[in-house]
């Protein structure tokens with residue numbers, strides 16, 4: 001049995017993963033944006049232990065979520081799954097004036113990973129095949145597009161893998177594929193069950209993922225660095241330590257939150 005926290009688990013992949021992990025006997029903690037969404041999440045996954053509430057477009061709510069997680073820890077696995085792409089949840093600014101898409105997709109996973117103490121055994125950053133189109137120059141990250149933010153997720157996963165190396169903490173990136181959710185749309189072509197199996201494998205640290213860190217996963221397989229497959233490979237630019245360092249420096253400056261030692 002493992003203790004797992006999943007951001008953005010009121011809907012879509014996060015909810016499906018929570019249901020699958022609960023059914024496997026794990027202690028799953030949900031996360032929702034508002035009290036109303038928390039009630040809905042709880043009724044969709046009644047076997048979950050609890051629901052945390054925080055709007056990740058607000059840095060202060062994200063920081064207070066980290067405090068709550070520390071009170072309820074230690075954790076085995078934290079999955080940074082919440083994400084926005086279009087519509088009201090992605091457009092405009094959050095409470096502190098940061099663009100919502102940047103705050104939810106890029107800054108929240110940075111803040112949570114930096115502040116959760118002790119760190120869990122496993123971090124999972126949910127990226128996307130669309131990271132291939134992300135701006136690797138990291139110019140003006142606050143104006144990130146969805147693709148930019150998904151590249152940030154891979155850079156974060158790999159940077160934290162380096163930072164936690166030898167400390168019993170793994171950090172991996174996951175590409176769920178293009179699957180039918182609110183974000184993916186009903187016509188999405190990929191197999192959502194294969195995505196959920198990958199969430200489960202990484203949350204448990206089981207199968208071929210056991211002990212692995214700093215990797216990128218798609219349909220329960222390690223994806224290659226470089227190569228032409230949009231889903232089965234990731235950009236070599238994410239492997240560059242200097243680029244990972246640069247993103248962390250930028251996010252530290254914007255948030256005022258220091259990364260863990």
Ligand SMILES: NC(=O)c1ccc[n+]([C@@H]2O[C@H](COP(=O)([O-])OP(=O)(O)OC[C@H]3O[C@@H](n4cnc5c(N)ncnc54)[C@H](OP(=O)(O)O)[C@@H]3O)[C@@H](O)[C@H]2O)c1
Nearest residue numbers: 008010011012013056057082083128178179181182183184
């Ligand atoms: N679906 C795909 O084809 C696909 C492909 C590649 C990558 N991904 C990635 O997979 C992850 C999950 O996506 P999904 O398809 O499951 O999307 P989804 O169905 O839209 O679900 C997104 C989840 O994130 C939550 N969320 C959004 N804004 C939030 C905020 N400000 N604060 C807290 N929670 C917030 C949503 O809560 P509400 O419902 O209350 O807004 C929901 O629970 C994302 O990181 C996405 O980028 C998805």
